Amino acid sequence: MNNGKLFFDIYATKLAQGVVVDIGAQDVNGSLRSVCPPHLKFIGVDFVQGRGVDVVLDDPYRLPFEDASVDVVVSSSCFEHSELFWVLFLEIMRVLKSPGLFYLNAPSNGTFHRYPVDCWRFYPDSGRALVTWAQRNGVDTCVLESYVSRQDAAVWSDFVAVFLKGSEHAGLFPARITQVFKDFYNGQVLGDSKFMNPQEYPEDLQRLYAAEQQASQT
Template sequence: MHETSFVKAEIFLQTYGDDFAQTGVRVLEIGSKSYDAQNTYQPLFPHPRFAYTGLDIEPGNNVDIVPMNTFVWPEIADCSFDLCLSASTFEHNPFFWVTFAEIARVTKPGGLALIIAPGAGHVHRYPYDCWRFYPDSWGALCSLTGMELVESYFETDKIAAANPENFWRDSAVVARKPKLSGVDLDAFHSRLQKIVSLFVDERPPSQIAPERHGKWVEAYEHFMQRKYPMTLSRMISKAIRRPSKIYRRV
């Protein structure tokens, strides 16, 4: 997890503190495994004010739950957590919409979800690197699952230019589970069950794209290299040219 992701979560807790004023706020972090050079959100949730739970697809430091099914979590009951959050995991998740649906299910009515994922950056497989998220990604996910979109964000050019780490161009959403009960809540969960139904009894295989190019890619790259040869003058021009904006509002 990079620094700006942690800062976003820290400021989220400051600005939405009224939602977590009680003691024993139940928090679930998805993708919680801690590595030597990687922090998690766990330090933001001290006991006893928060009851923090870490979920990951493999055991390790800061992991409390390793679900038997990577994408569907029968180990966790409906409406279990006041806050669910995840950082820098959705890009590695081949079927992130299923995970978002499970987040919606295990969040309490009125509870919040904070998801942060890159909108740019280089390929970094672990073991997959499948997606980047633009602003409308979050609206689509909320429409699919019935979650309420409270806020969404895409790292601006100004902020990105101020910090070299911001080449990831963080994209983020704050979503709230509707305050439903009774038959309305049952209907909400039934919709989520339809979204995840394919993944309940099976895990569709994910394929890693081969690094070796086929004849079409080789032909295309050969054509482009002939049309735009990287001469010395072009290399110098490219090196000193001001980088173009990654994202523009239209």
């Protein structure tokens, strides 16, 4: 929720109006609807009915929106449950306008949790890999920024990426979450191949290794 609010605070200020589509919108532990600015129209979609769901999908890989009709797509804690997330990514690009933003939040670590399946984890290079996939399919997109947020009273470290459809429009969005939020590692921004706050191991593994080292010394 904190990452989603940062996204809207940084990027939604550039939109005087528009449509936001939330994929995987069922309100289980909160909804990005609560941090979306009121001047934007928020549409929650999911493949099951539930609180926060405005549109139930017949096909999880087919969004019921016209080409280039949506200003922003957001998805939090959903892509790890999508068996074919790369297919869904191209569908998101189809419905986005140019310029259009896609906010992706997916776990970079954590326990096995089926809902109804649990298939994937996302790492620092995942955003660039999805851009390569889009470009191979004739879609012009880029990653404005990505990072892995540090754990906040939970086992999860979230991979966050902000994609822009229409890379020539990157100048319209000069601000970055990573300029105001520092509690992350392995951050990247458009135009810089280096990682900010590089870190090889996630926090759960760091604690595990530290505990093992302490045990071996005692």
